[in-house]
Amino acid sequence: MRIAFLTWRDTTHPDGGGSEVFVEAVGRELARRGHHVTLLCARHPGSARREERDGVHLRRSGGRLTVYLRGLAWLVRHRREVDVVVDVVNGLPFASPLVRRRGVVALVHHVHAEQWRIIYPGLAGRIGWFVESRIVPLLYRARPFLTVSDASARDLAAIGVDPAAITVVRNGLALAPPEEVPSKAPAPRLAVLSRLVPHKQIEHAFVVLRRLEGELPDLHLDVIGDGWWHGELEAAAESEGVADRVTFHGHVSDVRRDELVGRAWLMVMPSVKEGWCLAITEAGAQGTPSVAYASAGGVTESIHDRETGRLVADLDEMVDVVRELLGDEVQRRALGVAARELAASLTWEACALRAEEVLRGAGAPGDQSP
Structure with a gap:
C-alpha cells in the first residue's frame, strides 16, 4: 500500500511526544513490511523539508496551524499516489475527508476535553473542544478509527464515534527490556x-x-x-x-x-x-x-x-x-x-500488524477526489 500519515509533529520536533513516537514506529514497521510510507508534518527550526528515516519518507511543510492546510493541499496534489491516509487527530483534525471519498483512517490517541480547558481556558479552548467533540465525529463518520486504549475508545464513543468503527492498537516498545534489572540509586x-x-x-x-x-x-x-x-x-x-x-x-x-x-x-x-x-x-x-x-x-x-x-x-x-x-x-x-x-509483551511489530489490517480495509486505489 501507499500510505500517508498526516500529523502535526514528528519526533524531532521540540514538542514531540508519545503520539509522534507511535506514528513513526508504526510507519517504520509498515515500511519494513514493504509498504511505501510518507509522513507529512510541520517544520521546526533546523529541520529539513525532506528526509528519509528508517524507510519512512518525511515531508515537512507549514507551522503549528498552517500544516493542516498544507496537508490537505498535499493530498490533493498526490491523490493518485496514495491508497490510504492516516489522519492523526491531535485535538484538531486534518479534515482529509474533505478531499477524499475513501481511504481515510482517523488516529486518535485520546480526546482533549481537559487539555482544551487547561491550555486554552477561554473562547479558543471552547472552539477547539467544539471542533473535536462535534465536528470530528461528523466529518469522519463511516471512517475507521484507530486508538491506543480501551479508555480512549470509550471516550470516542462518548462524543459520537460509532464503537464498531474503533480499533484499539496498543503501544509497543522500541527495545526489549534489558536482561538484568538496572541498579537502583542508593538513595530514594x-x-x-x-x-x-x-x-x-x-x-x-x-x-x-x-x-x-x-x-x-x-x-x-x-x-x-x-x-x-x-x-x-x-x-x-x-x-x-x-x-x-x-x-x-x-x-x-x-x-x-x-x-x-x-x-x-x-x-x-x-x-x-x-x-x-x-x-x-x-x-x-x-x-x-x-x-x-x-x-x-x-x-x-x-x-x-x-x-x-x-x-x-x-x-x-x-x-x-x-x-x-x-x-x-x-x-x-x-x-x-x-x-x-x-x-x-508489547511490541511495535504487533501494533503495526493490527493497524495494517485496518488500513487494508480502508485503502482504495485510484482517484480519491470527493
Missing part, C-alpha cells in the same frame, strides 16, 4: 518522564517531594524531557522549596533516558489525561513501577493496579502511595518485575 529517587506542558501536571511531583522531605531528606526527583512549560516548572520547583532536589535533564538520548528511569525507585505520572502513556511502559522496561491518576484514561491499562504499579485518586493519595512504596522494597521490587514483564 523519583522520576518524571514527560513533555513539559501544563496538562502533565508535573508540579504535583514537586508537592510530593515537599511533603515527604521531613521523612526522606535525601529524596530526589529527575525530570526527563523538555517543552514550552519548562520555565514555569522551574519557578514552581522554587516556589515549593524543592529546587535543590530537582534535576531538569531536558531532552536526552534513549540510552540516557533508560539509565535515569532505571535508577529511579518510582516513576510519578501526574498527567491529567493519557491515551496510553508510553513513558510508563519505558519505565517499566527498566524495572521501575509508576504511580498515576486513575482518572487519566489510558494509564489504567498501561498500569495494572497493584500488579505493575499503582493508580491513585488524587494528589493526597499519590503522596501516601509514594511514601508507602518508597518504604517497602519488597512490594516495590515485585511491581517492578511485573512491569518489566508487561513491557516485554
